[in-house]
Amino acid sequence: MTSLPQIRAFAAEDWAQVWPIFREVVREQETFAYDPGTSEREARSLWVVGPPGRTTVAHTGGRVLGTASMYANRPGPGSHIASGSFMVARSARGEGVGRALVQDALDWAAAGGFAGMQFNAVVEGNTAAERLYADLGFVTVGTVPGAFESPTRGRVGLHVLYRPLP
Numbered sequence: 001m002t003s004l005p006q007i008r009a010f011a012a013e014d015w016a017q018v019w020p021i022f023r024e025v026v027r028e029q030e031t032f033a034y035d036p037g038t039s040e041r042e043a044r045s046l047w048v049v050g051p052p053g054r055t056t057v058a059h060t061g062g063r064v065l066g067t068a069s070m071y072a073n074r075p076g077p078g079s080h081i082a083s084g085s086f087m088v089a090r091s092a093r094g095e096g097v098g099r100a101l102v103q104d105a106l107d108w109a110a111a112g113g114f115a116g117m118q119f120n121a122v123v124e125g126n127t128a129a130e131r132l133y134a135d136l137g138f139v140t141v142g143t144v145p146g147a148f149e150s151p152t153r154g155r156v157g158l159h160v161l162y163r164p165l166p
Helices: 012-028 040-047 097-111 127-135
Strands: 006-009 054-060 063-072 081-088 116-123 139-150 154-164
Touching: 006 097, 012 040, 012 054, 012 063, 012 081, 054 097, 063 097, 081 097, 097 116, 097 127, 116 127, 116 139, 127 154
Parallel strands: 081 116
Antiparallel strands: 006 054, 054 063, 063 081, 116 154, 139 154
16 A cells, blocks of 8 residues: 555445455454454444444545444443544555544544543554554553453453543
8 A cells, every 4th residue: 555545434335345354353353352253244233333423444446444433432421432443454454544544533533522532442462553542642541351362362451541632
């Protein structure tokens, strides 16, 4: 990839390219606590959120490279804090796709009046994500020890990250 991807709202026809990314990331079992046997139908229901949330894709030249899903972290009294999830195709990792997706989510949350953004389950040892989030101003506010079962590393922690928004 030679240029940064563009981010836009998910369209129904994008699912044909988002599903393989979702399936690949979930089957790796290293960054998401989704069942690796999640069906396509279940995956779409989990990933594609409607308003007031938002699902996006990072693309270049018609090719979807990654995707994000963003929403209020909790309803009611917790609805002033945003959350989000991000997936990048293996072939596009290290190319700025994740950064573009996260920055877009931060911009969306700030424009929507959210007071902050919280990530509830960043897998300990997901160094690319940990570095990116730290670079974008997130701090780890806690870690649940052994809360994630990695097939290669055993039980590792899940970090809770937070960043205030202007």
